[in-house]
Amino acid sequence: DTAVSQTPKYLVTQMGNDKSIKCEQNLGHDTMYWYKQDSKKFLKIMFSYNNKELIINETVPNRFSPKSPDKAHLNLHINSLELGDSAVYFCASSQAINYGYTFGSGTRLTVV
Amino acid sequence: GENVEQHPSTLSVQEGDSAVIKCTYSDSASNYFPWYKQELGKGPQLIIDIRSNVGEKKDQRIAVTLNKTAKHFSLHITETQPEDSAVYFCAAGTNTGGFKTIFGAGTRLFVKA
Numbered sequence: 001d002t003a004v005s006q007t008p009k010y011l012v013t014q015m016g017n018d019k020s021i022k023c024e025q026n027l028g029h030d031t032m033y034w035y036k037q038d039s040k041k042f043l044k045i046m047f048s049y050n051n052k053e054l055i056i057n058e059t060v061p062n063r064f065s066p067k068s069p070d071k072a073h074l075n076l077h078i079n080s081l082e083l084g085d086s087a088v089y090f091c092a093s094s095q096a097i098n099y100g101y102t103f104g105s106g107t108r109l110t111v112v
Numbered sequence: 113g114e115n116v117e118q119h120p121s122t123l124s125v126q127e128g129d130s131a132v133i134k135c136t137y138s139d140s141a142s143n144y145f146p147w148y149k150q151e152l153g154k155g156p157q158l159i160i161d162i163r164s165n166v167g168e169k170k171d172q173r174i175a176v177t178l179n180k181t182a183k184h185f186s187l188h189i190t191e192t193q194p195e196d197s198a199v200y201f202c203a204a205g206t207n208t209g210g211f212k213t214i215f216g217a218g219t220r221l222f223v224k225a
Contacts, residue, residue, distance in 0.1 A: 103155030
């Protein structure tokens with residue numbers, strides 16, 4: 001039973017399109033995150049939610065909009081996709097805000 | 113802003129040898145230091161963590177040390193095995209302007225059989 005599951009695993013789309021990535025965790029964790037990993041493997045925080053409330057919003061373009069319908073889900077919607085959005089996006093969850101993360105397996109987004 | 117530096121970027125060791133990865137952090141308010149292992153095509157996996165009230169923690173072949181004064185922390189892997197080959201990330205958690213975890217740039221570890 002997957003602890004943090006993301007869909008889709010791969011996403012190839014054209015510039016200008018709108019796409020969504022879904023994330024669900026079955027660990028009962030309070031906090032969920034979106035991270036972006038670039039081609040050099042660097043992991044950068046995008047958003048953090050605690051009990052469905054947004055607590056961290058890094059300097060991410062407003063084309064990226066997270067949505068947390070409940071504690072177990074954190075989805076990421078991206079409008080007007082650009083070439084530079086190509087990366088691997090990881091969802092993660094943690095027991096609380098200062099605990100270790102359980103990561104999903106990632107969504108590789110390729111914008112062509 | 114907060115910054116975590118990690119060295120080396122690449123490390124190659126012979127099977128059975130030890131591997132050491134070092135990190136420094138800039139925010140003195142950081143109080144949580146996890147380490148993650150990322151294998152090819154997978155998400156990072158938490159392997160060990162340490163909090164600022166502890167100087168050292170060990171779990172079988174891996175250990176982490178923390179020097180709060182110098183703002184250094186290190187990962188030590190003993191008796192390395194080929195399956196230890198992966199990218200390792202250090203991170204520092206800080207409660208400045210909302211708790212966030214900042215990751216180092218990663219160390220690619222190769223263990224040669």
